[in-house]
Amino acid sequence: MSDPTPQERLAALRSSIDNIDAALVHMLAERFRCTQEVGRLKADHDMPPSDPSREARQIERLRSLAEDAHLDPEFAEKWFNFVVAEVIRHHQHIASER
């Protein structure tokens, strides 16, 4: 059998990228389902929306995981901060409705 053409290689890689993007969306949705519950728990028990010491531990762990996985730790930290900012916004919204 002949080698795949560049177009075929591109199509195969794009197919994997589409699968990975779908998995990321599902994992993010699951994460937000959990954090929405955390938001309700915090609002019901007068706990503050953010927990900087927990975030610092999460960042340290994620940076180490990123290094092991050959992913830029700066990028991992930026991604985490982006997601957590949205979570805190959700927590504040839930608390404001109580």
Ligand SMILES: O=C(O)C(=O)C[C@]1(C(=O)O)C=C[C@@H](O)C=C1
């Ligand atoms: O663990 C919590 O207390 C959360 O509210 C969840 C979470 C997160 O998304 O991981 C979000 C905000 C906090 O500052 C820390 C962590």
